[in-house]
Amino acid sequence: DTEVTQTPKHLVMGMTNKKSLKCEQHMGHRAMYWYKQKAKKPPELMFVYSYEKLSINESVPSRFSPECPNSSLLNLHLHALQPEDSALYLCASSQVFEGETQYFGPGTRLLVL
Amino acid sequence: SQQGEEDPQALSIQEGENATMNCSYKTSINNLQWYRQNSGRGLVHLILIRSNEREKHSGRLRVTLDTSKKSSSLLITASRAADTASYFCATLNQTGANNLFFGTGTRLTVIP
Numbered sequence: 070d071t072e073v074t075q076t077p078k079h080l081v082m083g084m085t086n087k088k089s090l091k092c093e094q095h096m097g098h099r100a101m102y103w104y105k106q107k108a109k110k111p112p113e114l115m116f117v118y119s120y121e122k123l124s125i126n127e128s129v130p131s132r133f134s135p136e137c138p139n140s141s142l143l144n145l146h147l148h149a150l151q152p153e154d155s156a157l158y159l160c161a162s163s164q165v166f167e168g169e170t171q172y173f174g175p176g177t178r179l180l181v182l
Numbered sequence: 183s184q185q186g187e188e189d190p191q192a193l194s195i196q197e198g199e200n201a202t203m204n205c206s207y208k209t210s211i212n213n214l215q216w217y218r219q220n221s222g223r224g225l226v227h228l229i230l231i232r233s234n235e236r237e238k239h240s241g242r243l244r245v246t247l248d249t250s251k252k253s254s255s256l257l258i259t260a261s262r263a264a265d266t267a268s269y270f271c272a273t274l275n276q277t278g279a280n281n282l283f284f285g286t287g288t289r290l291t292v293i294p
Contacts, residue, residue, distance in 0.1 A: 073224070102281075107291075110286075111285060111286055111287050112225065112270075112284050112285035112288075113284075114281050116282075117281055125281055127281075129250070130247055157222065159224055159225070161225075166220065170215065170227045170230060171225075171227065171282060173217075173224035173225040174224050175223055175224045176222070176223065176224050178222065180187070
């Protein structure tokens, strides 16, 4: 199984809502990532988890809160988002070793109204 | 905090022609990877070339790396309409952290 799954595929939320994005992989990868991608732009790294511990936080606002409950799951909790947070949110996973290929999920397209 | 710049930004070719995309980066790297993204979808890894390699092939793909010029190129031979997608180079810094920096991307359109 070389698939990374993400739910939901689409999400529309108001600025006062709380929602969560979910990501799952069963490849035994111990590194998982969240990226944000705006239209016609490259993905930008948000968070990296290594062995279920947060290892990189690229200065992401606190309205984004990641969680890694176990080695297969990665969540991104959203609260009090702004319209400019509307984007495609991509999850990826890889082996922990440096420079390993990352496997991406299909993404969650988020619209904040 | 993008590290790579790609050119051209957009490329339109006829089916059967070759497509070449270039990537330049700024700092020393461990390896350089190329990814493909169909519109609004996730990224798919195409090929990885390590800093001590100069050229690598995978099917219709040929990647070169020139670390002295901090540049790489991706050649797709005998293009097909299904190759229409955005192509990104990505580099891993020599910091030990497993974070990729993606280039600005090339949007390739292959006309049937």
